[in-house]
Amino acid sequence: MKAIVWTAYGPPDVLKLQDMPKPTPKDNEILIKIHATTVTAGDCEMRRLDFPYWVRLPMRIFVGFWKPQRIKIPGLYLAGEVEETGSAVSRFQKGDQLFGLAGLRMGTYAEYVCVPEKGALATKPANMTFGEAAPVALGGLEALHFLRKANLQPGEKVLINGAAGSIGTYGIQLAHYFGAHVTAVDSTDKLDTLRATGADKVIDYTQADFTQLGDTYDVIFDVIGKSSFSRSVRILNPHGRYLIANPSGLIQRMRGEWVSARSSKSVIFEMTSHRAADLDFLRTLIEAGDLKTVMGRQFPLAQMADAHRHVESGQKVGNVIITVDHPNQR
Numbered sequence: 001m002k003a004i005v006w007t008a009y010g011p012p013d014v015l016k017l018q019d020m021p022k023p024t025p026k027d028n029e030i031l032i033k034i035h036a037t038t039v040t041a042g043d044c045e046m047r048r049l050d051f052p053y054w055v056r057l058p059m060r061i062f063v064g065f066w067k068p069q070r071i072k073i074p075g076l077y078l079a080g081e082v083e084e085t086g087s088a089v090s091r092f093q094k095g096d097q098l099f100g101l102a103g104l105r106m107g108t109y110a111e112y113v114c115v116p117e118k119g120a121l122a123t124k125p126a127n128m129t130f131g132e133a134a135p136v137a138l139g140g141l142e143a144l145h146f147l148r149k150a151n152l153q154p155g156e157k158v159l160i161n162g163a164a165g166s167i168g169t170y171g172i173q174l175a176h177y178f179g180a181h182v183t184a185v186d187s188t189d190k191l192d193t194l195r196a197t198g199a200d201k202v203i204d205y206t207q208a209d210f211t212q213l214g215d216t217y218d219v220i221f222d223v224i225g226k227s228s229f230s231r232s233v234r235i236l237n238p239h240g241r242y243l244i245a246n247p248s249g250l251i252q253r254m255r256g257e258w259v260s261a262r263s264s265k266s267v268i269f270e271m272t273s274h275r276a277a278d279l280d281f282l283r284t285l286i287e288a289g290d291l292k293t294v295m296g297r298q299f300p301l302a303q304m305a306d307a308h309r310h311v312e313s314g315q316k317v318g319n320v321i322i323t324v325d326h327p328n329q330r
Protein backbone atom coordinates (compact mmCIF):
# COMPACT_ATOMS: atom_id res chain seq x y z
CA MET A 1 0.00 0.00 0.00
CA LYS A 2 0.99 3.66 -0.34
CA ALA A 3 1.76 5.41 2.92
CA ILE A 4 3.46 8.51 4.24
CA VAL A 5 6.54 7.47 6.20
CA TRP A 6 7.92 9.72 8.94
CA THR A 7 11.67 9.50 8.35
CA ALA A 8 13.00 12.02 10.93
CA TYR A 9 11.97 14.81 13.30
CA GLY A 10 12.00 18.02 11.30
CA PRO A 11 10.42 20.01 8.46
CA PRO A 12 7.54 18.75 6.26
CA ASP A 13 9.94 17.09 3.79
CA VAL A 14 10.69 14.35 6.33
CA LEU A 15 7.29 12.93 5.32
CA LYS A 16 7.90 10.61 2.32
CA LEU A 17 5.41 8.73 0.16
CA GLN A 18 6.55 5.08 0.12
CA ASP A 19 5.29 1.56 -0.50
CA MET A 20 4.65 -0.23 2.78
CA PRO A 21 3.24 -3.68 3.51
CA LYS A 22 -0.55 -3.70 3.82
CA PRO A 23 -1.26 -4.52 7.49
CA THR A 24 -3.05 -7.69 8.58
CA PRO A 25 -5.59 -7.45 11.41
CA LYS A 26 -5.00 -9.36 14.64
CA ASP A 27 -7.92 -11.34 16.09
CA ASN A 28 -9.34 -8.26 17.87
CA GLU A 29 -8.67 -5.76 15.07
CA ILE A 30 -10.33 -4.49 11.93
CA LEU A 31 -8.53 -3.49 8.76
CA ILE A 32 -9.86 -0.12 7.60
CA LYS A 33 -9.57 1.10 4.02
CA ILE A 34 -8.98 4.79 4.61
CA HIS A 35 -10.79 7.29 2.38
CA ALA A 36 -9.82 10.48 4.25
CA THR A 37 -7.70 11.76 7.08
CA THR A 38 -6.76 15.24 8.28
CA VAL A 39 -3.65 17.24 9.16
CA THR A 40 -3.78 19.11 12.44
CA ALA A 41 -1.63 21.68 14.20
CA GLY A 42 -0.88 18.87 16.66
CA ASP A 43 0.43 16.64 13.81
CA CYS A 44 2.90 19.37 12.86
CA GLU A 45 4.01 19.86 16.49
CA MET A 46 4.58 16.11 16.70
CA ARG A 47 6.47 15.93 13.37
CA ARG A 48 8.84 18.64 14.63
CA LEU A 49 8.83 17.28 18.20
CA ASP A 50 7.88 20.82 19.14
CA PHE A 51 6.62 20.37 22.70
CA PRO A 52 7.33 21.87 26.10
CA TYR A 53 10.45 20.25 27.61
CA TRP A 54 8.40 18.20 30.09
CA VAL A 55 6.54 16.53 27.21
CA ARG A 56 9.51 16.16 24.84
CA LEU A 57 11.37 13.46 26.82
CA PRO A 58 8.35 11.14 27.26
CA MET A 59 7.54 11.66 23.56
CA ARG A 60 11.08 10.65 22.55
CA ILE A 61 10.83 7.56 24.76
CA PHE A 62 7.48 6.67 23.18
CA VAL A 63 8.20 7.51 19.53
CA GLY A 64 11.97 7.07 19.25
CA PHE A 65 14.88 8.90 20.84
CA TRP A 66 16.80 10.20 17.81
CA LYS A 67 14.26 9.47 15.09
CA PRO A 68 10.64 8.29 14.97
CA GLN A 69 11.45 4.58 14.72
CA ARG A 70 8.52 3.24 16.76
CA ILE A 71 5.88 5.13 14.76
CA LYS A 72 6.63 4.76 11.07
CA ILE A 73 3.35 6.10 9.68
CA PRO A 74 1.81 9.11 11.49
CA GLY A 75 -1.82 10.25 11.41
CA LEU A 76 -4.46 9.65 14.07
CA TYR A 77 -7.83 10.51 12.50
CA LEU A 78 -9.70 8.64 9.80
CA ALA A 79 -12.85 8.00 7.87
CA GLY A 80 -13.08 4.82 5.86
CA GLU A 81 -14.65 1.42 5.55
CA VAL A 82 -14.02 -1.96 7.07
CA GLU A 83 -12.14 -4.18 4.61
CA GLU A 84 -11.48 -7.17 6.86
CA THR A 85 -12.20 -8.22 10.44
CA GLY A 86 -10.11 -10.29 12.87
CA SER A 87 -11.53 -13.65 14.00
CA ALA A 88 -12.71 -12.32 17.40
CA VAL A 89 -14.34 -9.13 16.13
CA SER A 90 -18.08 -8.79 16.73
CA ARG A 91 -18.73 -5.04 16.74
CA PHE A 92 -18.10 -4.34 13.05
CA GLN A 93 -18.36 -6.13 9.76
CA LYS A 94 -16.88 -5.79 6.28
CA GLY A 95 -18.26 -2.76 4.47
CA ASP A 96 -19.17 -0.71 7.58
CA GLN A 97 -18.39 2.97 7.04
CA LEU A 98 -16.64 4.40 10.11
CA PHE A 99 -15.00 7.53 11.48
CA GLY A 100 -12.72 7.87 14.46
CA LEU A 101 -9.14 7.40 15.59
CA ALA A 102 -6.38 4.87 15.05
CA GLY A 103 -4.65 3.34 18.07
CA LEU A 104 -1.51 4.53 19.84
CA ARG A 105 0.68 3.27 16.99
CA MET A 106 -1.28 5.64 14.69
CA GLY A 107 -0.91 5.12 10.92
CA THR A 108 -3.79 6.92 9.15
CA TYR A 109 -1.52 8.68 6.62
CA ALA A 110 -1.94 5.52 4.53
CA GLU A 111 -4.31 3.53 2.38
CA TYR A 112 -5.02 1.03 5.19
CA VAL A 113 -4.69 0.81 8.96
CA CYS A 114 -5.54 -1.81 11.57
CA VAL A 115 -7.43 -0.60 14.64
CA PRO A 116 -8.65 -2.56 17.69
CA GLU A 117 -12.42 -2.99 17.42
CA LYS A 118 -12.76 -1.49 20.93
CA GLY A 119 -11.08 1.74 19.77
CA ALA A 120 -12.70 5.15 19.37
CA LEU A 121 -14.63 4.31 16.20
CA ALA A 122 -18.26 4.85 15.27
CA THR A 123 -20.55 4.66 12.27
CA LYS A 124 -19.91 7.57 9.89
CA PRO A 125 -22.72 10.15 9.80
CA ALA A 126 -24.96 9.32 6.85
CA ASN A 127 -25.06 12.94 5.69
CA MET A 128 -21.28 13.47 5.60
CA THR A 129 -18.65 12.58 3.03
CA PHE A 130 -15.56 10.73 4.25
CA GLY A 131 -13.64 14.02 3.98
CA GLU A 132 -16.14 15.85 6.17
CA ALA A 133 -16.20 13.03 8.72
CA ALA A 134 -12.45 12.51 9.22
CA PRO A 135 -11.71 15.66 11.27
CA VAL A 136 -14.73 15.28 13.57
CA ALA A 137 -12.69 12.88 15.69
CA LEU A 138 -10.20 15.69 16.28
CA GLY A 139 -11.98 19.00 16.59
CA GLY A 140 -15.41 17.64 17.47
CA LEU A 141 -14.18 15.37 20.24
CA GLU A 142 -11.77 17.95 21.67
CA ALA A 143 -14.36 20.72 21.74
CA LEU A 144 -17.03 18.43 23.20
CA HIS A 145 -14.64 17.23 25.91
CA PHE A 146 -13.68 20.73 27.04
CA LEU A 147 -17.17 22.23 26.88
CA ARG A 148 -18.53 19.31 28.90
CA LYS A 149 -15.73 19.78 31.46
CA ALA A 150 -16.87 23.40 31.73
CA ASN A 151 -20.45 22.24 32.30
CA LEU A 152 -21.56 24.99 29.94
CA GLN A 153 -25.11 26.12 30.72
CA PRO A 154 -27.78 27.75 28.51
CA GLY A 155 -27.44 31.54 28.54
CA GLU A 156 -23.79 31.55 29.61
CA LYS A 157 -21.22 33.61 27.76
CA VAL A 158 -18.30 31.70 26.27
CA LEU A 159 -15.26 33.10 24.46
CA ILE A 160 -13.24 30.82 22.17
CA ASN A 161 -9.68 31.96 21.42
CA GLY A 162 -8.17 30.58 18.20
CA ALA A 163 -11.69 29.81 17.00
CA ALA A 164 -11.22 29.42 13.24
CA GLY A 165 -9.30 26.15 13.40
CA SER A 166 -10.55 22.61 13.80
CA ILE A 167 -11.34 22.63 17.53
CA GLY A 168 -12.68 26.18 17.43
CA THR A 169 -15.13 25.76 14.53
CA TYR A 170 -16.68 22.67 16.11
CA GLY A 171 -16.49 24.48 19.48
CA ILE A 172 -18.56 27.43 18.23
CA GLN A 173 -21.31 25.10 17.00
CA LEU A 174 -21.30 22.91 20.12
CA ALA A 175 -21.39 25.94 22.44
CA HIS A 176 -24.42 27.14 20.49
CA TYR A 177 -26.01 23.73 20.78
CA PHE A 178 -25.55 23.96 24.58
CA GLY A 179 -27.35 27.33 24.48
CA ALA A 180 -24.41 29.66 25.12
CA HIS A 181 -23.67 33.10 23.66
CA VAL A 182 -20.43 32.69 21.69
CA THR A 183 -17.66 35.23 21.15
CA ALA A 184 -14.99 33.94 18.76
CA VAL A 185 -11.45 35.32 18.45
CA ASP A 186 -9.11 34.86 15.48
CA SER A 187 -7.23 36.82 12.80
CA THR A 188 -8.72 39.28 10.29
CA ASP A 189 -9.17 37.00 7.26
CA LYS A 190 -10.96 34.36 9.32
CA LEU A 191 -13.70 36.50 10.87
CA ASP A 192 -16.22 35.76 8.09
CA THR A 193 -15.76 32.05 8.71
CA LEU A 194 -16.40 32.58 12.42
CA ARG A 195 -19.64 34.46 11.67
CA ALA A 196 -20.74 31.84 9.13
CA THR A 197 -20.06 29.11 11.69
CA GLY A 198 -22.44 30.78 14.14
CA ALA A 199 -20.39 33.08 16.38
CA ASP A 200 -22.59 35.80 17.95
CA LYS A 201 -19.65 38.17 18.19
CA VAL A 202 -16.16 38.11 16.68
CA ILE A 203 -12.92 39.75 17.77
CA ASP A 204 -9.85 40.23 15.58
CA TYR A 205 -6.87 39.45 17.82
CA THR A 206 -4.55 41.43 15.52
CA GLN A 207 -6.58 44.57 16.31
CA ALA A 208 -7.74 44.08 19.89
CA ASP A 209 -6.89 42.13 23.03
CA PHE A 210 -10.11 40.48 24.20
CA THR A 211 -9.02 40.79 27.84
CA GLN A 212 -8.93 44.60 27.53
CA LEU A 213 -12.37 45.24 26.03
CA GLY A 214 -14.36 45.39 29.27
CA ASP A 215 -16.42 42.23 28.63
CA THR A 216 -16.59 39.33 31.07
CA TYR A 217 -17.27 35.66 30.39
CA ASP A 218 -18.49 32.53 32.15
CA VAL A 219 -16.15 30.35 30.11
CA ILE A 220 -12.95 31.19 28.22
CA PHE A 221 -11.82 28.32 25.99
CA ASP A 222 -8.29 28.96 24.77
CA VAL A 223 -7.69 26.42 22.02
CA ILE A 224 -4.13 27.50 21.26
CA GLY A 225 -2.91 28.57 24.71
CA LYS A 226 -1.93 32.10 23.69
CA SER A 227 -4.15 34.17 25.99
CA SER A 228 -2.70 36.04 28.97
CA PHE A 229 -3.29 33.81 31.99
CA SER A 230 -3.79 36.51 34.63
CA ARG A 231 -5.89 38.84 32.45
CA SER A 232 -8.10 35.96 31.27
CA VAL A 233 -8.73 34.82 34.85
CA ARG A 234 -9.54 38.44 35.79
CA ILE A 235 -12.32 38.77 33.17
CA LEU A 236 -14.03 35.54 34.21
CA ASN A 237 -17.33 35.96 36.05
CA PRO A 238 -17.60 34.38 39.51
CA HIS A 239 -17.58 30.56 39.08
CA GLY A 240 -16.07 31.12 35.63
CA ARG A 241 -14.03 28.40 33.92
CA TYR A 242 -10.81 28.90 31.96
CA LEU A 243 -10.14 25.97 29.60
CA ILE A 244 -6.64 25.64 28.16
CA ALA A 245 -6.23 23.02 25.42
CA ASN A 246 -2.53 23.74 24.90
CA PRO A 247 -0.86 24.64 28.22
CA SER A 248 2.56 26.23 27.85
CA GLY A 249 4.32 24.88 30.93
CA LEU A 250 4.39 23.68 34.51
CA ILE A 251 4.31 27.22 35.98
CA GLN A 252 1.02 27.91 34.18
CA ARG A 253 -0.36 24.64 35.52
CA MET A 254 0.66 25.56 39.07
CA ARG A 255 -0.96 28.98 38.71
CA GLY A 256 -4.10 27.21 37.50
CA GLU A 257 -4.16 24.93 40.55
CA TRP A 258 -3.73 27.99 42.77
CA VAL A 259 -6.64 29.88 41.13
CA SER A 260 -8.89 26.81 41.30
CA ALA A 261 -8.06 26.24 44.99
CA ARG A 262 -8.33 29.88 46.12
CA SER A 263 -11.35 31.26 44.24
CA SER A 264 -14.71 30.29 42.79
CA LYS A 265 -13.06 30.26 39.34
CA SER A 266 -11.44 27.17 37.90
CA VAL A 267 -8.67 26.56 35.42
CA ILE A 268 -8.93 23.33 33.44
CA PHE A 269 -6.03 21.72 31.57
CA GLU A 270 -6.90 18.43 29.97
CA MET A 271 -5.85 15.74 27.59
CA THR A 272 -8.99 14.66 25.80
CA SER A 273 -10.27 11.16 26.25
CA HIS A 274 -11.40 9.57 23.00
CA ARG A 275 -14.57 7.56 23.39
CA ALA A 276 -16.76 5.86 20.81
CA ALA A 277 -19.84 6.99 22.78
CA ASP A 278 -18.84 10.64 22.19
CA LEU A 279 -18.46 9.99 18.46
CA ASP A 280 -21.96 8.50 18.49
CA PHE A 281 -23.22 11.64 20.24
CA LEU A 282 -21.55 13.86 17.63
CA ARG A 283 -23.06 11.74 14.85
CA THR A 284 -26.56 12.38 16.21
CA LEU A 285 -25.88 16.15 16.19
CA ILE A 286 -24.49 15.96 12.65
CA GLU A 287 -27.42 13.95 11.34
CA ALA A 288 -29.82 16.41 13.01
CA GLY A 289 -28.07 19.29 11.19
CA ASP A 290 -26.62 20.83 14.39
CA LEU A 291 -22.96 20.25 13.57
CA LYS A 292 -21.00 20.60 10.34
CA THR A 293 -17.37 20.37 9.31
CA VAL A 294 -15.82 23.63 8.15
CA MET A 295 -13.86 22.47 5.10
CA GLY A 296 -10.49 24.02 4.41
CA ARG A 297 -8.10 22.97 1.67
CA GLN A 298 -7.95 19.40 0.43
CA PHE A 299 -4.81 17.51 -0.60
CA PRO A 300 -4.23 13.99 -1.96
CA LEU A 301 -2.18 11.65 0.24
CA ALA A 302 0.89 12.07 -1.98
CA GLN A 303 0.97 15.82 -1.16
CA MET A 304 1.16 15.34 2.60
CA ALA A 305 4.26 17.53 2.97
CA ASP A 306 2.41 20.38 1.19
CA ALA A 307 -0.54 19.88 3.52
CA HIS A 308 1.78 20.22 6.54
CA ARG A 309 3.32 23.36 5.03
CA HIS A 310 -0.17 24.79 4.54
CA VAL A 311 -1.15 24.10 8.17
CA GLU A 312 2.08 25.75 9.35
CA SER A 313 1.54 28.77 7.10
CA GLY A 314 -1.27 30.04 9.35
CA GLN A 315 -3.65 30.09 6.36
CA LYS A 316 -5.58 27.02 7.42
CA VAL A 317 -9.25 27.69 8.04
CA GLY A 318 -11.38 24.98 9.61
CA ASN A 319 -10.02 21.58 8.68
CA VAL A 320 -7.42 20.41 6.19
CA ILE A 321 -8.57 17.22 4.52
CA ILE A 322 -6.37 14.52 3.02
CA THR A 323 -8.16 12.38 0.46
CA VAL A 324 -6.93 8.83 -0.02
CA ASP A 325 -7.61 7.29 -3.42
CA HIS A 326 -7.28 3.60 -4.13
CA PRO A 327 -6.36 3.69 -7.83
CA ASN A 328 -5.37 0.03 -8.13
CA GLN A 329 -8.83 -1.09 -7.16
CA ARG A 330 -10.88 0.95 -9.59
Ligand SMILES: NC(=O)c1ccc[n+]([C@@H]2O[C@H](COP(=O)([O-])OP(=O)(O)OC[C@H]3O[C@@H](n4cnc5c(N)ncnc54)[C@H](OP(=O)(O)O)[C@@H]3O)[C@@H](O)[C@H]2O)c1
Pocket residue numbers: 040041042045139142161162163164165166167168185186187190205223224226244245246270271272313314315316318
Ligand atom coordinates in the same frame (compact mmCIF):
# COMPACT_ATOMS: atom_id res chain seq x y z
N1 LIG B 1 -5.51 19.10 25.00
C1 LIG B 1 -5.64 18.21 24.05
O1 LIG B 1 -6.02 17.04 24.27
C2 LIG B 1 -5.35 18.62 22.62
C3 LIG B 1 -5.61 17.72 21.59
C4 LIG B 1 -5.38 18.13 20.27
C5 LIG B 1 -4.86 19.39 20.02
N2 LIG B 1 -4.57 20.21 21.06
C6 LIG B 1 -3.99 21.53 20.82
O2 LIG B 1 -4.91 22.30 20.11
C7 LIG B 1 -4.20 23.19 19.25
C8 LIG B 1 -4.67 23.07 17.84
O3 LIG B 1 -6.03 23.31 17.70
P1 LIG B 1 -6.60 23.41 16.21
O4 LIG B 1 -6.18 22.21 15.43
O5 LIG B 1 -8.02 23.77 16.32
O6 LIG B 1 -5.72 24.64 15.73
P2 LIG B 1 -5.67 25.39 14.33
O7 LIG B 1 -6.58 24.70 13.37
O8 LIG B 1 -4.24 25.55 13.99
O9 LIG B 1 -6.32 26.80 14.69
C9 LIG B 1 -5.73 27.70 15.57
C10 LIG B 1 -6.24 29.09 15.23
O10 LIG B 1 -5.67 29.99 16.20
C11 LIG B 1 -5.39 31.23 15.52
N3 LIG B 1 -4.42 31.98 16.32
C12 LIG B 1 -3.08 31.99 16.25
N4 LIG B 1 -2.55 32.84 17.15
C13 LIG B 1 -3.60 33.40 17.80
C14 LIG B 1 -3.71 34.33 18.86
N5 LIG B 1 -2.63 34.87 19.43
N6 LIG B 1 -4.94 34.67 19.30
C15 LIG B 1 -6.06 34.12 18.74
N7 LIG B 1 -6.02 33.22 17.72
C16 LIG B 1 -4.80 32.85 17.27
C17 LIG B 1 -4.88 30.77 14.17
O11 LIG B 1 -5.04 31.80 13.22
P3 LIG B 1 -3.79 32.60 12.56
O12 LIG B 1 -2.76 31.55 12.24
O13 LIG B 1 -4.39 33.27 11.35
O14 LIG B 1 -3.30 33.55 13.59
C18 LIG B 1 -5.81 29.59 13.86
O15 LIG B 1 -6.94 30.00 13.13
C19 LIG B 1 -2.75 22.75 19.20
O16 LIG B 1 -1.98 23.71 19.85
C20 LIG B 1 -2.76 21.41 19.92
O17 LIG B 1 -1.60 21.21 20.69
C21 LIG B 1 -4.82 19.88 22.34
